[in-house]
Amino acid sequence: xxxxxxxxxxxxxxxxxxxxxxxxxxxxxxxxxxxxxxxxxxxxxxxxxxxxxxxxxxxxxxxxxxxxxxxxxxxxxxxxxxxxxxxxxxxxxxxxxxxxxxxxxxxxxxxxxxxxxxxxxxxxxxxxxxxxxxxxxxxxxxxxxxxxxxxxxxxxxxxxxxxxxxxxxxxxxxxxxxxxxxxxxxxxxxxxxxxxxxxxxxxxxxxxxxxxxxxxxxxxxxxxxxxxxxxxxxxxxxxxxxxxxxxxxxxxxxxxxxxxxxxxxxxxxxxxxxxxxxxxxxxxxxxxxxxxxxxxxxxxxxxxxxxxxxxxxxxxxxxxxxxxxxxxxxxx
Amino acid sequence: xxxxxxxxxxxxxxxxxxxxxxxxxxxxxxxxxxxxxxxxxxxxxxxxxxxxxxxxxxxxxxxxxxxxxxxxxxxxxxxxxxxxxxxxxxxxxxxxxxxxxxxxxxxxxxxxxxxxxxxxxxxxxxxxxxxxxxxxxxxxxxxxxxxxxxxxxxxxxxxxxxxxxxxxxxxxxxxxxxxxxxxxxxxxxxxxxxxxxxxxxxxxxxxxxxxxxxxxxxxxxxxxxxxxxxxxxxxxxxxxxxxxxxxxxxxxxxxxxxxxxxxxxxxxxxxxxxxxxxxxxxxxxxxxxxxxxxxxxxxxxxxxxxxxxxxxxxxxxxxxxxxxxxxxxxxx
Numbered sequence: 264x265x266x267x268x269x270x271x272x273x274x275x276x277x278x279x280x281x282x283x284x285x286x287x288x289x290x291x292x293x294x295x296x297x298x299x300x301x302x303x304x305x306x307x308x309x310x311x312x313x314x315x316x317x318x319x320x321x322x323x324x325x326x327x328x329x330x331x332x333x334x335x336x337x338x339x340x341x342x343x344x345x346x347x348x349x350x351x352x353x354x355x356x357x358x359x360x361x362x363x364x365x366x367x368x369x370x371x372x373x374x375x376x377x378x379x380x381x382x383x384x385x386x387x388x389x390x391x392x393x394x395x396x397x398x399x400x401x402x403x404x405x406x407x408x409x410x411x412x413x414x415x416x417x418x419x420x421x422x423x424x425x426x427x428x429x430x431x432x433x434x435x436x437x438x439x440x441x442x443x444x445x446x447x448x449x450x451x452x453x454x455x456x457x458x459x460x461x462x463x464x465x466x467x468x469x470x471x472x473x474x475x476x477x478x479x480x481x482x483x484x485x486x487x488x489x490x491x492x493x494x495x496x497x498x499x500x501x502x503x504x505x506x507x508x509x510x511x512x513x514x515x516x517x518x519x520x521x522x523x524x525x526x527x528x529x530x531x532x533x534x535x536x537x538x539x540x541x542x543x544x545x546x547x548x549x550x551x552x553x554x555x556x557x558x559x560x561x562x563x564x565x566x567x568x569x570x571x572x573x574x575x576x577x578x579x580x581x582x583x584x585x586x587x588x589x590x591x592x593x594x595x
Numbered sequence: 596x597x598x599x600x601x602x603x604x605x606x607x608x609x610x611x612x613x614x615x616x617x618x619x620x621x622x623x624x625x626x627x628x629x630x631x632x633x634x635x636x637x638x639x640x641x642x643x644x645x646x647x648x649x650x651x652x653x654x655x656x657x658x659x660x661x662x663x664x665x666x667x668x669x670x671x672x673x674x675x676x677x678x679x680x681x682x683x684x685x686x687x688x689x690x691x692x693x694x695x696x697x698x699x700x701x702x703x704x705x706x707x708x709x710x711x712x713x714x715x716x717x718x719x720x721x722x723x724x725x726x727x728x729x730x731x732x733x734x735x736x737x738x739x740x741x742x743x744x745x746x747x748x749x750x751x752x753x754x755x756x757x758x759x760x761x762x763x764x765x766x767x768x769x770x771x772x773x774x775x776x777x778x779x780x781x782x783x784x785x786x787x788x789x790x791x792x793x794x795x796x797x798x799x800x801x802x803x804x805x806x807x808x809x810x811x812x813x814x815x816x817x818x819x820x821x822x823x824x825x826x827x828x829x830x831x832x833x834x835x836x837x838x839x840x841x842x843x844x845x846x847x848x849x850x851x852x853x854x855x856x857x858x859x860x861x862x863x864x865x866x867x868x869x870x871x872x873x874x875x876x877x878x879x880x881x882x883x884x885x886x887x888x889x890x891x892x893x894x895x896x897x898x899x900x901x902x903x904x905x906x907x908x909x910x911x912x913x914x915x916x917x918x919x920x921x922x923x924x925x926x927x
Contacts, residue, residue: 312651316644316713323715326879351683354710354721355798378686381648383655389686390722466687547658 268294268398272357274331276322278345280305283337284406287363291336299325307490309344310379312388318348332357335394338364338411339371339494343389346377350392360394363403365415366495369422369453372397374461374474380490384547385482391466401450405441412441413528414495417477419449420524421502422456424517425476428564430456431520435527472550473567476559477502483544488534496530500588507580508572509560517561522587531594538581545577600626600730604689606663608654610677612637615669616738619695623668631657639822641676642711644720650680664689667726670696670743671703671826675721678709682724692726695735697747698827701754701785704729706793706806712822716879717814723798733782737773744773745860746827749809751781752856753834754788756849757808760896762788763852767859804882805899808891809834815876820866828862832920839912840904841892849893854919863926870913877909 268291277297279288282305292300301321303309322333333356335345342360349358362372378389404412416434423430430453438444457474464471481501484492492500503521510516550557550569558572600623609629611620614637624632633653635641654665665688667677674692681690694704710721736744748766755762762785770776789806796803813833816824824832835853842848882889882901890904 312644312648319644319720320713320715323713323719323879329882351679351710351720351722353719354708354723376686378683381652381655383652387655387685388651388683390683391686547655550661 268361270295270332270334270357270359272330272332274298274327275334276301276325276327276331277334277336278303278318278341278348279336280309280338280341283341283363287336287403287406291334291361295334297334299327303341303344306338306493307340307380307485310340312379312381314344315348315351315379318344319352322348322352327352327356329353329356332359334359334361336361336363337367338362339367342367342371343377343386344379346375346392346394347379347389350377350390355392358392358394360397362397362399364407365404365412365450366418367415368399368401368450369415370418370457372399373454373457374471375465380486384486384544387547393465399450399454401441401447404446407441410531414493414499414530416528417495417498417502417524419453421474421476421498422453424502424520424561424564425473425559425567426456426460426565427452431564435523470567472557472569473559475550476561476567477505479545479548479550479556479558480504480541482548483541484533484536486544487536487540492531492533496528499525499528499530500533500584503587504580504584505558505560507584508558508576509562511576511580512560512570512572514561514566515563517564520564525588525591529592529594532591533588536585538578541581542577600693602627602664602666602689602691604662604664606630606659607666608633608657608659608663609666609668610635610650610673610680611668612641612670612673615673615695619668619735619738623666623693627666629666631659635673635676638670639672639712639817639826642672644711644713646676647680647683647711650676651684654680654684659684659688661685661688664691666691666693668693668695669699670694671699674699674703675709675718676711678707678724678726679711679721682709682722687724690724690726692729694729694731696739697736697744697782698750699747700731700733700782701747702750702789704731705786705789706803707797712818716818716876719879725797731782731786733773733779736778739773742863746825746831746862748860749827749830749834749856751785753806753808753830754785756834756852756893756896757805757891757899758788758792758897759784763896767855804889804901805891807882808893808899809837811877811880811882811888811890812836812873814880815873816865816868818876819868819872824863824865828860831857831860831862832865832916835919836912836916837890837892839916840890840908841894843908843912844892844902844904846893846898847895849896852896857920857923861924861926864923865920868917870910873913874909 275297277300281302333349335342360372362368375393381387433449481497484497506517506521607629609632665681667674692704707725713719813829816829838849838853
């Protein structure tokens with residue numbers, strides 16, 4: 264497990280969340296021989312400027328040089344934080360990731376987006392800083408709770424909706440599970456969707472925005488609940504909202520797909536929320552420009568586009584979304 | 596003064612230090628019509644992760660969009676902070692600078708280095724984020740104290756030492772002053788040295804490091820005095836130390852030049868310092884790599900090179916430097 268890794272850099276700082284199983288950390292340490300290991304808070308609690316400052320100070324105090332490297336081991340939040348530390352320490356040192364969650368493998372570790380949250384919203388601060396290499400060891404997935412796996416499947420399913428519809432059925436298959444027969448192939452194809460998009464458009468001048476399908480409401484749900492909702496669960500909820508908007512704006516009805524996914528995913532329930540609670544957070548979305556908020560919608564499967572949506576449409580779809588979300592099966 | 600500026604962006608955030616003369620700020624506001632103006636602490640007090648976080652939160656709360664712009668108005672510290680905010684907000688928005696000090700014009704505003712300090716040392720965090728445009732209005736220089744001008748001349752003199760020796764005599768001329776006959780031409784040539792270097796080597800893979808002549812000790816002096824020493828004064832002191840090292844390592848004796856500059860600059864006096872006080876900060880310099888600290892030295896005028904220096908040489912030159920610095924004329 265995660266053994267036999269070799270890096271050209273001599274001074275390596277390993278960063279991982281405090282709740283990572285000790286055997287992962289020990290295996291990576293034995294392989295990489297980092298000169299320092301920095302523990303950060305679990306999950307999104309690490310994605311703050313305060314944690315970033317503490318990590319940067321530790322790198323500086325240890326005199327990690329410009330030709331050193333930062334290795335991020337853990338879930339998507341940990342690798343986002345570690346990547347931004349690598350991007351900004353001495354204005355940039357080498358970065359590597361070892362994602363340990365499905366979400367980290369399919370989404371966070373590929374594509375070079377790094378960063379932290381602000382009290383005002385998710386991922387509002389960061390840098391494009393692609394890792395020099397990403398190692399995915401699917402053995403790690405079996406050691407995590409089922410809920411963490413199902414949460415992370417949201418991004419793989421999203422890649423099905425926006426680009427590769429063959430993924431939709433495969434993600435919902437009983438064999439898409441840790442150790443399952445189709446896990447590695449499905450994961451490979453889901454990563455390939457993102458890798459293709461970001462290779463063509465690293466800094467989100469165009470099609471990269473399509474990867475944000477479902478994320479406008481998702482980021483708002485995360486911010487308004489102070490991250491009590493996990494990212495993958497929020498994306499599950501957000502994809503269904505985006506499907507309702509897509510239909511309202513004249514596209515195909517893809518809500519059976521997004522509901523099927525939610526029935527499979529069984530996300531944690533949401534607190535009572537009004538449209539007025541979430542709208543200010545949606546307005547702060549990075550896809551907003553001088554003319555207003557934009558959403559990624561689908562004309563049909565694999566046909567994404569970016570558009571502004573009139574506020575009455577946003578409001579009406581939100582009401583329908585709320586009713587339907589109240590009828591989901593009990594949480595995972 | 597600073598009038599008639601036009602930017603393509605509609606949402607502009609203007610950032611300036613709290614002690615900037617009100618007429619500068621008003622003139623720029625009248626010209627740019629920013630939707631928000633953010634005041635930051637004066638001088639290096641703004642270059643912290645805490646101030647960065649506060650600026651980023653204000654940009655987010657005002658919903659500055661991805662196609663907005665950040666404009667940094669002020670000295671080098673203010674434009675360094677504003678530039679890093681622009682680089683990291685939404686993973687990067689457009690950035691413009693209006694430097695108001697000689698130091699800002701000759702050094703900070705050109706070249707794309709942005710960032711903040713850590714308790715562990717200067718400029719240890721940041722990004723390469725070149726401004727889309729820089730406006731230098733030399734009328735602003737006359738409104739600042741003489742000491743601020745003399746401080747900033749250190750970087751222009753440094754450009755003389757490492758690249759364009761014609762600058763050495765010109766910087767020390769009575770006509771190199773606000774409103775002086777040779778101010779603009781000398782400034783233009785001093786900026787051209789830096790612009791040429793950074794155009795060829797933005798991310799400091801090679802010759803850009805030469806711009807750090809004098810800066811290894813300078814950064815240590817700033818850090819060890821908690822920035823009581825200004826950057827320009829520190830560079831004045833640091834260039835003389837680098838000249839002593841250059842001679843000790845077999846180069847030409849350029850100490851008459853660096854002493855002549857210090858006699859002209861009249862930097863603020865230093866507190867009593869030992870070699871042991873400054874060495875840990877020099878060891879943390881960004882030019883350090885896995886093999887140790889490196890210095891930019893000069894074989895002769897305009898012949899810079901990067902090298903490691905044995906610690907006994909560092910120590911002996913420090914002792915000589917200390918004696919000579921004790922004999923400088925009274926501070927400006």
